[in-house]
Amino acid sequence: MSPRQSPHPETILWLVPAKDSPKTQEMLLHPDNKKFVSLCNTKPDVYGLEIGHHVPSRPRPLVIAEVGKNADLVMPGSSISQVHFSFEIHPESHQIMFWDRSRLHTTKIGPDPFREDGNFRKIVLDTTKSDYTISAGGEKLDQFVFHVEWDTSDKDMMVQEQENKSQMVDARICNSRWAPTVEDAPMDLTSWYNTRLHTPAIGAVQRAIMVKELGRGAFGDVHRAVDTDSGCLIAAKRIKVPRKDDALQREREQKNIVEYLGSSGWGTENVEIYMSLKSGSLGGLVEQFPARKDTLRLSLYMAPEIMLETHEQSPKADVWSLFVVLGVVTQAGNLHDPRLAKYNHVLQCVKDAAICMPILEPMARQDPNLRASAAQMLVMHFNGEGLTTPRRQIEPVPDASSQPSGQRDRLQVPAPKGPKPDVPGLKRLRSVSPKPAAKAPERPKHYFQTKERPWARW
Structure with a gap:
């Protein structure tokens, strides 16, 4: 049988024997390989072994072709495994993969070799590369040497067609040498694919x-x-x-x-x-998840420059909101009280919470120009751990005490006037000042009950 001048329409690539590898050249003359020898459409007067869905002699989903001593394409030799290497389709990505199936891992591919770490004896073939070389067998892995030549047709369409045809493997006519004469165990390898990286x-x-x-x-x-x-x-x-x-x-x-x-x-x-x-x-x-149409106390967490429209919005508004969240969680300054309705009450509760949590006080400043940023708080309390901004670009936290009182208080809304609630057992929170004679700040004049809490000593 003379080699075909035109390839099979389902050919994806050719294995072209290297000119300096006589044993590889002999594969073209093997009786079982002759019907898969054709002229490459990429190089004139160059013959190679076709790799495509028409090659396998028995039905195997996702397997394009196997090469070995007793495989679809016969590669004879004492150091060659029954199936030495194979070309397969990945079930998820539909990419063409090259597998080393030899017992002693006597297959190599270049220029992109197998990974040396782990058990990666497979590699995805990039259809845009035309310089793949496959070597197999022998002590130096040079007994058989092939060059990969891709078909010039639409390879993506071929791979998709390859996957579709793999669903019809039951209708394939098997080669007689694969017909079992006794009740054999399954001849296919067990599933080797991981379709997700966990x-x-x-x-x-x-x-x-x-x-x-x-x-x-x-x-x-x-x-x-x-x-x-x-x-x-x-x-x-x-x-x-x-x-x-x-x-x-x-x-x-x-x-x-x-x-x-x-x-x-x-x-x-x-x-x-x-x-x-x-x-x-x-x-x-x-x-899938549209915005809620009801508002649930959103103004509680809103920074004053946004609520009162005194400054442009900046990331420091999130710092204020985070402080309010911490206050609600720790029940500092009565921020957790569900009866909070007016924003001036919220501002007063934030001031009280800052007294209870002095290490977080820079987050609760009403003027965003004096408020600490997230990066400044990371530097202040966590030595910069978690920063994504270079530390040299982070300025110190502004000193609120050095600013004029008018600037510090320009955003503050006075607390509502009214009779002081008569709450039995009401205790005054600790003052920020270390002096025992210092007077604690005036408590908010509203109806919320406060209790002494252990985190007042923060």
Whole structure:
């Protein structure tokens, strides 16, 4: 049988024997391989072994072709396994994967080799690369040497068609040498695929193949990508780092980042951060969970510059809101009282809560120019742990006592006048001043009951 001049329409790639490998050249003449030898459509006068769905001699879902001593394409040799290597389709990402199936791992591929750490004896083949070389057998792994030549047709369409045809394997006619004569155990290998990278695999992704751009922003691009070593779908964020990547490195090392799988490119202009790929988008979440139409005491947590419209909104408004949350949780200053209705009562309760929690007092200043930022509080109480802003850019917390009294109090709303409630056993909170003779600030003149609490000594 002479080699075909035109390839089979389902051919995905060719294994072209290296010119300096005579044993590989002999594979083209093997009786079981002759019908899969055809002329490559990428190089004139070059013949190779076809790899496609038409090659397998027995039905196996997701397997394109196996190569070995007793496989779809026969590679004879004493050091060759029954199935030495294979080409397969990943069930989730539909990428073409190359597997080393040899017993002693006597298969190598270049220029992108298998990972040396772990048990990664597989790799995703990038269809845009034309310089893959596969070597197998022998002490130096050079007994058989192939070059990979891709078909010039639409490979994505071929892979999709390959997956569809894998669903019809029961209708395939098997080669007679695979027909069992006795009740045999299943000949297929057990499932070897992990279609998701789970939490224990954090840090496992070291390289990826970009498939499709999902979005673009000021800091970089987000792509649908494939983990080169597992075939699983991931999200890859490609960030341009024009200067030092210290801040980005600190952000990567944050222990609270969810689904971080790995990264690459540190020290270069393009850093890639790999994360698990999630379906949907922020818009989908908004549509699924629309905004509530009822307001539940939102003004309690609103900063005075927003509520009273005295300053532009800034991140310091969130610092105020966080202080109010802490006050509600610890029941400081009666901020937890459900009867709070007027905003001037809220401001007075915040002042009382600041007396109870003096270490957080910079968060409760009504003037946002005097209020501490989140970064300043991290420096003040946590020695800067968790910062994403370079510490040299963080200024000290403003000294409220050095400001004119009019500036400190310009946002304060006077407490409502009224008779002081007669509450039995009412005790005065500790004063901020260490002097025993110092007079405690005037208590809010409203109807809320206060009690002595252990956190008053903060």
